[in-house]
Amino acid sequence: MIEPKIFRSGVRPNWCPGCGDFSVLNALTHSFSELDLAPHQITTVSGIGCSGRISGYLNTYGFHGVHGRALPVAQGVKLANRDLTVMAIGGDGDGLGIGLNHLIHAIRRNVDVTYIIIDNHIYGLTKGQTSPTSPTGFTSKSTPKGSLDTAVSPIQLALSAGIGFLGQAFVGNPKQMIKLIESGIKYNGFSLIIALSNCITYNKVNTLKWFRENIHDLDNDETYSPSDRKQALLSAVEHNDLVTGLIYHEEKASCQDLLPGYPNRPLVAQNLTPQQEILDNLTAAFY
Amino acid sequence: MNNDINGEFGEVIWQVGGQQGEGIDSTGDILASTLNQLGYYLYGYREFSSRIKGGHTHYRLRISDNPIGAISHKLHLLVALDQESLSTQNHFLVPSGIIIADENLNVNSTMVRHNVVKAPLTRLSEDLGNKIVKNMAALGISIAIMNLRLADFEDVINQRFSKKGSKVVALNLAAIESGFDWACQHELLGKLPLKSGDKKKRLFMIGNQAAALGAIMAGCRFISAYPITPATEIMEYLGRQMPEIGGAAIQAEDEIAAINMVLGASYAGVRAMTSTSGPGLSLMMETIGLSGMTETPVVIIDAQRGGPSTGLPTKHEQSDLLSAIFGTHGEVPKIVITPTSVSQCFYQTANAFNLAEKYQCPVIVLSDVALSLGKQTVEPFDASKIKVDRGQILLEVDPTPEDGTFFQRYGYTASGVSPRPLPGTKNGVHFVTGLEHDETGLPADDPALRTAMMDKRLNKIPDLLPGSTFYHGPDNPDYLLVGYGSTYGPIAEAREMMANDGLLVGHLHILIIWPFPIAELDYNMETAKNIFIIENNATGQLEGLLDMHSPYDRKTKPIRKYNGQPFVPFEIYQQIKERL
Ligand SMILES: Cc1ncc(C[n+]2csc(CCOP(=O)(O)OP(=O)(O)O)c2C)c(N)n1
Ligand code: SF4
Numbered sequence: 001m002i003e004p005k006i007f008r009s010g011v012r013p014n015w016c017p018g019c020g021d022f023s024v025l026n027a028l029t030h031s032f033s034e035l036d037l038a039p040h041q042i043t044t045v046s047g048i049g050c051s052g053r054i055s056g057y058l059n060t061y062g063f064h065g066v067h068g069r070a071l072p073v074a075q076g077v078k079l080a081n082r083d084l085t086v087m088a089i090g091g092d093g094d095g096l097g098i099g100l101n102h103l104i105h106a107i108r109r110n111v112d113v114t115y116i117i118i119d120n121h122i123y124g125l126t127k128g129q130t131s132p133t134s135p136t137g138f139t140s141k142s143t144p145k146g147s148l149d150t151a152v153s154p155i156q157l158a159l160s161a162g163i164g165f166l167g168q169a170f171v172g173n174p175k176q177m178i179k180l181i182e183s184g185i186k187y188n189g190f191s192l193i194i195a196l197s198n199c200i201t202y203n204k205v206n207t208l209k210w211f212r213e214n215i216h217d218l219d220n221d222e223t224y225s226p227s228d229r230k231q232a233l234l235s236a237v238e239h240n241d242l243v244t245g246l247i248y249h250e251e252k253a254s255c256q257d258l259l260p261g262y263p264n265r266p267l268v269a270q271n272l273t274p275q276q277e278i279l280d281n282l283t284a285a286f287y
Numbered sequence: 288m289n290n291d292i293n294g295e296f297g298e299v300i301w302q303v304g305g306q307q308g309e310g311i312d313s314t315g316d317i318l319a320s321t322l323n324q325l326g327y328y329l330y331g332y333r334e335f336s337s338r339i340k341g342g343h344t345h346y347r348l349r350i351s352d353n354p355i356g357a358i359s360h361k362l363h364l365l366v367a368l369d370q371e372s373l374s375t376q377n378h379f380l381v382p383s384g385i386i387i388a389d390e391n392l393n394v395n396s397t398m399v400r401h402n403v404v405k406a407p408l409t410r411l412s413e414d415l416g417n418k419i420v421k422n423m424a425a426l427g428i429s430i431a432i433m434n435l436r437l438a439d440f441e442d443v444i445n446q447r448f449s450k451k452g453s454k455v456v457a458l459n460l461a462a463i464e465s466g467f468d469w470a471c472q473h474e475l476l477g478k479l480p481l482k483s484g485d486k487k488k489r490l491f492m493i494g495n496q497a498a499a500l501g502a503i504m505a506g507c508r509f510i511s512a513y514p515i516t517p518a519t520e521i522m523e524y525l526g527r528q529m530p531e532i533g534g535a536a537i538q539a540e541d542e543i544a545a546i547n548m549v550l551g552a553s554y555a556g557v558r559a560m561t562s563t564s565g566p567g568l569s570l571m572m573e574t575i576g577l578s579g580m581t582e583t584p585v586v587i588i589d590a591q592r593g594g595p596s597t598g599l600p601t602k603h604e605q606s607d608l609l610s611a612i613f614g615t616h617g618e619v620p621k622i623v624i625t626p627t628s629v630s631q632c633f634y635q636t637a638n639a640f641n642l643a644e645k646y647q648c649p650v651i652v653l654s655d656v657a658l659s660l661g662k663q664t665v666e667p668f669d670a671s672k673i674k675v676d677r678g679q680i681l682l683e684v685d686p687t688p689e690d691g692t693f694f695q696r697y698g699y700t701a702s703g704v705s706p707r708p709l710p711g712t713k714n715g716v717h718f719v720t721g722l723e724h725d726e727t728g729l730p731a732d733d734p735a736l737r738t739a740m741m742d743k744r745l746n747k748i749p750d751l752l753p754g755s756t757f758y759h760g761p762d763n764p765d766y767l768l769v770g771y772g773s774t775y776g777p778i779a780e781a782r783e784m785m786a787n788d789g790l791l792v793g794h795l796h797i798l799i800i801w802p803f804p805i806a807e808l809d810y811n812m813e814t815a816k817n818i819f820i821i822e823n824n825a826t827g828q829l830e831g832l833l834d835m836h837s838p839y840d841r842k843t844k845p846i847r848k849y850n851g852q853p854f855v856p857f858e859i860y861q862q863i864k865e866r867l
Pocket of ligand 2: 014015016018019020021050051120124125198199200201202
């Protein structure tokens with residue numbers, strides 16, 4: 001087993017001290033280690049934002065793309081090489097604002113990628129504007145009189161789009177986060193883990209203390225069954241989406257299982273030598 | 288129309304027109320497929336509107352016993368199933384041409400100069416029990432007029448309709464025959480007799496199919512795209528073939544997702560592409576920059592249509608040129624290829640994958656409505672002409688001294704291209720980002736480094752790629768016709784017309800337009816006295832590029848067309864003649 005610290009690149013994070021992103025970085029290295037993975041077997045695709053910097057801090061293949069598009073890149077990587085463990089990571093603005101469209105479709109498509117949204121209810125990198133998960137009335141630099149919009153609920157959206165693996169973690173509970181990430185990676189299909197996080201610099205409302213006081217932990221709720229989609233939706237509504245733990249889990253065929261003619265060997269390993277015979281077969285229909 | 292001593296024609300231009308949903312396409316396709324088997328050279332062009340049922344549509348087929356690369360302004364035989372075919376198309380007819388009009392149509396006095404034959408198409412088909420086959424009755428009449436043999440059509444009809452059952456096959460054959468018989472009874476047999484074809488085997492296909500085939504042969508095993516006219520056939524064809532050849536085809540939620548998936552797949556090491564048209568290209572711009580910045584190869588086919596905005600979705604234009612070359616913010620290395628024919632759609636799409644990997648940059652293949660949807664006769668493709676050159680991919684990497692240090696993905700090299708290990712490769716772990724970065728790939732904004740990295744990226748593609756232009760004609764021509772991409776066929780033919788008039792005329796054509804092949808262009812333009820720049824856009828985008836690169840004013844003369852239609856050779860010839 002490779003030690004967690006080996007999964008850290010030599011690069012020092014430029015996050016503010018006390019930022020929740022550190023906990024996610026830590027949880028990732030522990031999950032990789034627990035799963036007995038090696039750095040070269042993992043590709044981490046990340047979005048743009050403070051959180052998006054995470055791919056440079058991990059000692060895995062790292063792809064830091066454009067704002068909001070980590071998911072399509074990650075799906076392309078996975079489909080090209082199904083042997084890789086593929087992570088997509090980004091902030092709430094990245095994944096639920098500019099990139100929301102891709103989340104719904106990644107869920108529907110069900111490519112085996114593990115997606116972590118680090119949700120601090122604010123735009124950190126651009127220095128404190130309202131985010132899609134900021135509550136109505138949230139005052140920020142861009143909403144001095146309070147946000148007018150209804151907050152988006154990634155949990156309810158994901159459940160209604162048909163997600164097969166959904167969990168929500170909290171940066172104040174690293175053990176649970178590690179477990180969720182591990183299960184998400186092991187899951188054959190698209191897995192979404194929302195990491196409730198704090199932006200110590202710009203979000204003075206949704207602080208660690210605030211999260212702690214409002215969170216309802218499903219892992220410790222004996223009446224809760226993560227295989228019941230209806231109950232999952234109801235509990236999200238009941239607890240204002242502040243539930244943590246494994247929210248929903250259902251085994252189903254992944255995109256790789258279903259794609260017609262998709263080979264077991266990764267696409268990157270196919271023989272590409274042009275063959276006249278193949279060409280002749282293909283062109284026969286055009287004579 | 289050059290008829291020989293036997294009174295046979297080496298060339299006939301036939302057209303059928305009607306309402307969408309009346310089987311106009313299949314009428315044209317059946318005639319064309321049969322003629323292809325008989326060894327004629329063909330060029331088929333459809334006019335259609337952006338709706339499924341209703342709206343006028345027509346299919347024009349130029350049939351020749353010699354290679355051709357363009358439609359023609361002329362028409363010899365017009366089959367009209369709707370009024371619009373008569374009112375908007377009759378003026379193309381040559382004086383000796385024939386119009387076959389359904390007898391329900393109103394043939395007005397403007398058409399009396401032509402030989403108008405009112406045919407009971409609806410009645411003939413109703414007699415067979417189904418008026419849906421009136422297009423086939425019309426085809427039967429056409430066959431008789433061109434002196435073709437009914438029996439030659441059986442194969443194609445069988446192939447086309449056998450899935451629908453033997454009754455449908457029989458119905459269609461009967462309709463063709465009844466049209467043929469009617470034509471014979473009305474003394475139309477052999478009115479426009481075609482010389483016979485050479486029976487050689489040749490392909491007949493649209494540019495989109497050729498491009499998709501080129502991609503497969505070049506080893507493309509991943510496509511992600513979003514449907515858009517006139518590019519959709521590429522994703523549809525690859526969607527059908529990928530399962531057969533062990534690849535993957537994904538219909539993306541939008542073009543942004545499509546290009547990002549392709550970039551991810553290509554980063555992971557599979558040859559990958561997307562296909563789109565102008566609106567999609569606009570959406571892809573940010574990621575084209577990411578491809579340039581991260582030096583990740585990507586291949587994009589942009590089948591241009593009339594712009595801007597939703598523009599003319601089904602009509603022809605070459606107006607994405609500057610957008611393809613300069614689009615995306617900032618300055619990135621890029622290659623833009625403008626294939627000149629359906630055949631080149633095949634070979635140049637294959638070439639695009641090599642260039643993208645060799646130079647680790649985005650490559651855009653620019654086709655357009657005429658090329659993507661126009662059907663041309665193509666000599667059989669030769670797989671041995673396609674070489675797969677994957678550039679600098681590292682399959683093995685030596686261990687680094689310390690764990691946790693990234694592989695230097697962007698190390699400076701003499702060529703400016705740095706070797707790339709693919710994800711999954713031991714010891715090759717590295718980081719790529721759209722942020723400016725150092726040799727390791729880590730974000731960095733030191734001024735000296737920034738300059739060095741910009742130079743590395745921008746200088747790695749040579750100023751001139753081999754085979755960027757080609758020239759036909761005499762040394763030191765008096766007249767030089769210059770174009771790029773799909774105007775090749777029309778310009779080549781216009782040049783022949785001018786040469787036949789005894790003029791010293793040359794044709795300079797661009798196949799790879801970025802990096803801009805100014806050295807080759809200048810070499811050819813230097814001695815020419817009159818230079819005509821021929822392009823399908825309003826603002827003269829190629830002329831703009833020439834101005835940008837040429838130190839002196841060449842006094843070029845523009846010939847531009849942006850009404851949604853491709854050039855026909857004669858109008859180029861005519862416009863030049865008017866300005867001599
Ligand atoms: C197309 C585009 N628009 C805007 C930006 C500027 N931008 C960078 S990060 C960001 C939002 C970051 O917020 P979030 O995703 O919540 O991440 P955090 O910084 O909080 O981790 C924005 C708007 C950009 N990089 N690209
Ligand atoms: S601004 Fe907020 S999100 Fe960004 S690093 Fe600082 S604390 Fe973290």
